[in-house]
Amino acid sequence: MKTLKKLLGVALAAAMVMALAACGGGGNSTPSGSGNSGGASGKPVKAMLYTNVMSLDTNLATDGDSFEVIADCIDGLTQMDADGAAVPAIAESWDIENDGTLYTFHLRDDANWSNGTPVTANDFVFAWQRGVLGNEEYGYMFSDIGQIKNAQAIMDGTADVTTLGVTAKDDKTLVVELEVPVSYFESLMYFPTFYPINQEFYEGLEEGTYGTSPDTYLSNGAFVLTDYLPGTASLSLKKNDGYYDAAKVSLSGIEYQVVGSSDNALSAFKNGSLDIVMVNGDQVSAAETDAATKDNIKVTGAGYMWYLSFSQTANNANGYLANANLRLAITNALDREALVDNYVKDGSLATYTCVPPQFAASSTTGEDFSADQTRFADVCSFDAAKAQDYLKKAQEELGVNDFKFTIIYGNNEGDEVAKVAQAIQQQIQDTLPGVTIELSNMTKAERLDKMQNDNYEIALTRWGPDYADPMTYLGMWITNNANNYGFWSNAEYDQLIADCTTGAYVTDYDARWNAMYDAETLVMNEAVIAPLYTKANANIIASNVTGVEFHPVALNRVYKNCIVQ
Amino acid sequence: MAKYILKRLGLAILTIFIITLVLFILVRIMPGNPFPSERMSAEQIAAKRLEMGLDDPIVVQFINYIKNIFVNGSFGKGSSLYNGVPIKSVLPACISNSFRIGGMAILFGTIVGLILGICAALNKNHFLDVFCTVISIIGVCVPSYVFMIYLQYFFSYKITIFPFYFDKNQFLLSAVLPAISLSLFSIATIARFTRNEMVEVMDSDYVLLAQAKGMHGAPLITKHILRNALIPIVTVLAPLIVDLLTGALVVEKIYGINGIGKLMVDAIAGEGIDYNYVLALGIIYSALYTAVMLVVDVVYGLLDPRIRVTAKRG
Amino acid sequence: MSKKRIPFLNAAPVTEPAYIPTDEDFVFKENNDISIDKNFASQGYWKGVLVRFFKKKRPTLGLIIVLVIIILALFGPLISGYGNTEIISANVDGRQVTASSISPRVPWIHKLFTGEEYDDPFADHTFIFGTDTVGRDLFTRTCNGARISLLIAFVTIIIDMIIGMSYGLISGYFGGVADATMQRFVEIIYSVPRLVIVSVLATFMPKGVWLVIVALLLTEWIGMSKISRAEMMRMKDQECILASRTLGAKNGRIIFRDVLPNTIGPIITQVMFSIPTAIFTEAFLSFVGVGIVLPQCSVGSLIEDGFNNITTIPYQIIPPIIILALLMLGFNFIGDGLREALSPSIEDM
Secondary structure, eight states, X not given: XXXXXXXXXXXXXXHHHHHHHTTOSOOOSOOOOOOOOOOXXXXXXXXXXXXXXXXXXXXXXXXXXXXXXXXHHOOOSEEEOXXXXXXXXXXXXXXXXXXXXXXXXXXXXXXBOTTSOBOOHHHXXXXXXXXXXXXXXXXXXXXXXXXXXXXXXXXXXXXXXXXXXXXXXXXXXXXXXXXXXXXXXXHHTTSGGGOOOOHHHHHTSOTXXXXXXXXXXXXXXXXXXXXXXXXXXXXXXXXXXXXXXXXXXXXXXXXXEEOSOHHHXXXXXXXXXXXXXXXXXXXXXXXXTOTTTTTSEEEEEEEEEEEEEEOOSTTSGGGGGGOHHHXXXXXXXXXXXXXXIIIIOSSOEXXXXXXXXXXXXXXXXXXXXXXXXXXXXXXXXXXXXXXXXXXXXXXXXXXXXXXXXXXXXXXXXXXXXXXXXXXXXXXXXXXSTTEEEEEEEEOHHHHHHHHHTTOOSEEEEEEOOSSSSTHHHHGGGSTTOTTOTTOOOOHHHHHHHHHHHTSTTTTOHHHHHHHHHHHHHHHHHTTSEEEEEEEEEEEEEOTTEEOOXXXXXXXXXXOTTOEEO | OHHHXXXXXXXXXXXXXXXXXXXXXXXXXXXXXXXXXXXXXXXXXXXXXXXXXXXXXXXXXXXXHHHIIIIIOOOOBBSSSSBTSBGGGTHHHXXXXXXXXXXXXXXXXXXXXXXXXXXXXXXXXXXXXXXXXXXXXXXXXXXXXXXXXXXXXIIIIISXXXXXXXXXXXXXXXXXXXXXXXXXXXXXXXXXXXXXXXXHHHTSHHHHHHHHTTOOHHHIIIIIIIHHHHHHHHHHHHHHHHHXXXXXXXXXXXXXXXXXXXXXXXXXXXXXXXXXXXXXHHHHHHHHHHHHHHHHHHHHHHHOXXXXXXXXXX | OTTOOOHHHHHSOOSSOOOOOOGGGGXXXXXXXXXXXXXXXXXXXXXXXXXHHXXXXXXXXXXXXXXXXXXXHHHHHHHHOOOSSOOOEEEETTEEEEOTTOOOBOHHHHHHHHXXXXXXXXXXXXXXXXXXXXXXXXXHHHHHHHHHHHHHHHHHHHHHHHHHHHHHHHHHHHOHHHHHHHHHHHXXXXXXXXXXXXXXXXXXXXXXXXXXXXXXXXXXXXXXHXXXXXXXXXXXXXXXXXXXXXXXXXXXXXXXXXXXXXXXXXXXXXXXXXXXXXXXXXXXXXXXXXXXXXXXXXXXXXXXXXXXXXXXXXXXXXXXXXXXXXXXXXXXXXXXXXXXXXXXXXXXX
């Protein structure tokens, strides 16, 4: 995993530098005009959160809801515009030198923390050093993805934290040195891990209390925290009048409510208690037939793909699943359209590729990597006859007629998961005589534990993209990768991925793009996994609320430009 | 009596200590990972385990844990739940919410339950009795969260009397619906037990004797019947109190209450398993239960002098 | 009695042939009924219980309700014609459409009242309770769920009663150190959160119904033991027990023969409340993934499923709740009847 991430960072950096250099080179453009009327006389928006906000500490947060609230309060060097591109925020401009390994960010003079002190370059230096030292779940953003100089060495304990490649030249100039060029570095800067923390304020707090209440949290962004406690079911923010861009913020605040059930969320929406809610498939069906809600449904991509992972070691299921024909039989027995039409029902897309659509577009053509979902129709589509043929081959090869597998799935990963598991069970058993499927539910943590220890047969699992490149998926299936839960190994595949990350294709964007298709073909032809669907979120938004920006990666919802009429 | 209570207090502390030990061991056997992550490397997780001392022998871990409680007054910090935040900055608000709402539910449940039960017993086999039976059956058959959603639907949605979600700025108003829905099971249980116990006591010889002596009405009911009937009721009340005070997962989730019921489930079945939260909540739970049982035993003595005598002897 | 010879009649030697009494001489000449005291007839204890039980309407009604539900649980799925885990689907224009979330329908009744047929692929299907969100017949699942829930409830309640009552009675009877120790043990078991016990248990046992039963057994007996201990404390210094002890009864006899029958009242009441608790606990256990293994179901899990869509698909939660309520009503009536039949008061005589 470690090495992969490293290779990958290098490769991405090298491969994309040319592509993005055209748009980079010092972002002097102003944030795209959103036509806000401005003024602080607006209303607050009432939004639903799906889970509790686990942490407001940029170093400790790991979930989308936490990231969302952090981004409401704190601006990074750049921010995310409606299309997901990076536009200036605390940094009003930046220079890129040394072939993209040296960034000099010029911070704006009017950016202040909510206690009145100005935002300085040192706030970033402090926050990043702290992040690298802490090395929490998203610590690899500094090292593998961000390629900040010496980040990996500091994490390994071989270098001092002061050698981290980020320095404050003066109060308003931040210099960042990278190990290798990272073409998408500007868009990384809006990821919360890279947000600043006011050192003086932080050090004045009792240990462990940063970000646990409005008093222990400083904003430099559009909103300030007014009511929050870790674990609280409701939290509120109000507009930050000291925000440098306050004139563009129309909302007077945001009131978040954690809602436990989708059914309840729909009632809350109809009641006017919430303006923005997210519901599951059953409620979508109900909302579509209800005049009060049918025009307010907005489906947005959630980014992650659900798939079946097959354990291909001899430890499980007698090693039967190492037989590619058996896996192909199963994947051909799955009617993915029926799954999304009848069970998920929230706009999720049936997926026939091992890199899901809608997140990774080519820099040269702008075309989505997985736009064509029919490329693997031969090996992945629903076809009972073909599935039975594959099964027959597998039965001959293995000398076994009856198979029995257990599918594990998490019971706290969404309402539709248990339904999908039951549907898959029925589909496989109906199409493949001789194959018996059992289900076993557990918590997500237990499921991950079993998969990481290779103690499962088939798992219903998901993966969300960390960055916008197909490699975030393809990198999983190289030999010995920690996320290669099937323990599949193919020398040709490993070579292809190595070529794409460090080797021959690094400098040739189109060749790399095609090589990734070749790699994907290897995975699909052997049915290393069985992709199922790419999740979407079904939001219901009140008619008087406009301007909420939804994104499948990094920040799920951005409220800066939201207006409540 | 004072000596008896002191002795029981000592025993209670010993019990809580043993419970902590048992929990400590059980929690470490439980499946799941205190640092669930798909993105952290094995080395990162190992470093975190080291920091939390999870690789020490379990005895050392336990001693450190107890030491930490007594020396620093700290229950540690979260790992999978509210990572890095000290538990003492999360817990008080949750406990306060759950205790206040649970307390209201107990008060309401006990009063209504007793009244219903007494009325039913006095009107045995008549309309009120049947009514009481039906209420009891509904109370135990329909889970509190289903009541919660219907109450919310009718009283916050159809007619807006109460807030749709829990609002700590209007605590009393927004505690009404959860308190009522939580109390229904206790109403049912208490009413049923009161009714049955009273019917039984009313058949007994000494009540007959009391009646023969010319006692009737309220004095007979309170002095003779109720006092005897209350003993088993106190027994069923005790676990009800503990259950209500320690919160109800689904009701808390629906109504957006920041309480310990939800915290417990999140700590066990959330993203991972959070050892420190499970332990801290377990200790609170056991302290509460032991305390309530202590009170119950003392109340037994007050209600029934014969037990008091035995207690003194023992 | 009438056939016995009376010895002294034969013993006396009499010269002239004595009159030898026949059996008929010892039969009452008048109607035999006259000597039978209906009120205080010497009948067996259990026969009396039965008579008293069935003499009243409500216990009988309760028994009928419970029996009907048991029969439904056993044979209901045969009536519906659907499988418990069968996902009903149709093929429309090459796409699979499942019968998910269809409201209750009986085609011929619908036609009778509206004169029309349903306008969907499942027009000719009968779903008495509708279908669930996956597309399975709720009637079949409710029957199957009732079967599993009844099994869980009965097994746990019976074993819990045995363990809990013995424990509580013994603890209460001996008092002192024994009682204190036993009660502290109870406190320890009760204080460990159930979710912790169950997840630890799940590492040693395969998941499924039996794991649920064992998990319930571990904690549910405590309520029962508390009640019987309280009853023992109330009873043990009473005159009847003192009398028994004076007559030389051993501890075992006093506990299980003298006190136990007297605790039956509150125990029955407790059992009534333990049944739904057991059923709901089973559903709750799915939070740590140890409840019923899907696609099987129980009344508790059906209620939870229905709850997820309680306002948008309101009819799904009703059948399991009604089944549960009817079961409880039946059990309550039976319980009341049993209590009164087991310890008859004077007015019942």
